[in-house]
Amino acid sequence: MFRPLEVFIGLRYTRAKRRNHFISFISLVSILGIAVGVAALIIVISVMNGFDKELKSRILGMVSHATVTGVDDTVHEWRKAIDLARANPHVEGAAPYVERYVMIQGASSDGAGAVIRGVLPELEPSVSEIDRRMVQGRLTDLTAGRFGIVLGRELAIMLGVTVGDDVTVFAAEFTASPIGALPRVKRFRVVGVFEAGMQEYDSGLAVVHMDDAARLYRLDGPTGIRLRLDDLFRAYSVARDIGTELGQFYRVTDWMQGHSNFFKAIAMEKRVMFLILSLIVAVAAFNLVSTLVMLVTDKQADIAILRTLGQSPASIMGVFVVQGVLVGTLGIVLGLLFGIVMTLNLETIVHWMERTFGIVFMSPDVYYISELPADLHWGDVGWITITAFVFCTFATLYPAWRAARVQPAAALRYE
Known part of the structure; x- marks a missing residue:
């Protein structure tokens, strides 16, 4: 049975x-x-x-998996720091950057606040996807000394500008003059427009050449180094190891600290x-x-x-x-x-x-x-x-x- x-x-x-x-x-x-x-x-x-x-x-196409910054807000020996970071087997890319808040004004607009990020066009694709998000122009059109700027699509619409137009950048720092404190002002030419698909970046990010950003803010080096890792969920442990190797004059943060919530x-x-x-x-x-x-x-x-x-x-x-x-x-x-x-x-x-x-x-x-x-x-x-x-x-x-x-x-x- x-x-x-x-x-x-x-x-x-x-x-x-x-x-x-x-x-x-x-x-x-x-x-x-x-x-x-x-x-x-x-x-x-x-x-x-x-x-x-x-x-x-x-989000991670526009931000780095980990970031190295100097305690005095400037990474002086940034090439040495990049070589040391690249020696880590989990680091796939490293690139320096300058990042500050600015006010940008177009020819026919009241202006808009944004984050201006200075990058090296030849190294930036190793840490972000902004070169693949371009809808007008190319990231390589940013050349040191020519003061070109790449705007987010929504930001370009708010400013009423397109490729070939000029915008005025007001730095969030002042210079003493006989008539009082004056903001640092520089005219940039729009050489490209990108669309990341996120409101935070499309309406609030502008990209320029790192040397132009450093000259605008009178810096003698980048404000940090952005890293891309092979496993973004190991960013904290890898960043901690890199920070230990770099020493006490550097601090390292990962993407989770800014977007964890x-x-x-x-x-x-x-x-x-x-x-x-x-x-x-x-x-x-x-x-x-x-x-x-x-x-x-x-x-x-x-x-x-x-x-x-x-x-x-x-x-x-x-x-x-x-x-x-x-x-x-x-x-x-x-x-x-x-x-x-x-x-x-x-x-x-x-x-x-x-x-x-x-x-x-x-x-x-x-x-x-x-x-x-x-x-x-x-x-x-x-x-x-x-x-x-x-x-x-x-x-x-x-x-x-x-x-x-x-x-x-x-x-x-x-x-």
Whole structure:
């Protein structure tokens, strides 16, 4: 005989045509409910992973993974510091920079505040993606002594300028003169426009040659060195090691110190969404409880006969646990298949819906991310599967316990 007996009987009950079609309907609803819950979890968590990945790519494409600065706000031996940083096996790129706050004014605008960043065009691509974000001009058009400037797209629109126009830069420092303190002013020519896809940089960042920035602020060297690492999540430990090697005249910071709250908020939102959407699976599990309770009522005579043949209450519980787990597993498998297929083809499906129904889910005029990104993590799929399976398993315990408490004499009295 087939062993174990509980699995054999549970599978027979699942395959058998039930006399009560309402029970079959409730079972189908339970399977579909679990499938919808699992699929929704996979799709939503994958979309949030996609947004997280896209934002990290855009933010870290403009900022460095780690930054080395001097205690007196100037790195005098910056070439030596770069060579020492590059000696670290985790450092992929290093470039000096000058960074200050300025006021920029166009020919027909009131001006706007911005951060001006002086870079070396030949080294900057090793630490940022600004050269790949150019929409007009090239980063290499920045030449020392010519006072060229590259503006963020939104900043250029606010100033009303384009490539070839002049802007006036007011440095946030003053020079003494016979008529009083005067701000340092320099005229720059716009040689390029970039679009990072983040409001913070598109509307508040201007890039110039490092020598021009140093001359504007009368510095004898860069204010820091930006580093790009092979693993951004190891930035703190690598930065700490580099800081120790450089000595006490330097301080090192990493990207998490400036953006940690932002990414922590995204991670918290992801966990909250996981908990909220898990309630869909829990509701479907409640339907599974109803299905098994009605099945136990319908099979009381069979349970009584099994008990008279010597089957124990624990064995009776096993029969209905097997059936409930089987129904739950079927719903989980359907949900996994549907959710994974939807996630892998989400952009195609969204584009088809936009063309078919004439709607735009994420207008580029409103959102900086106009696509609906999805990043499927198999670790998340595993956690969703385990969570759904646990819900379904717990949902079978009460109906199985009721089946084990059926008394043979009472159940067979009217048969």
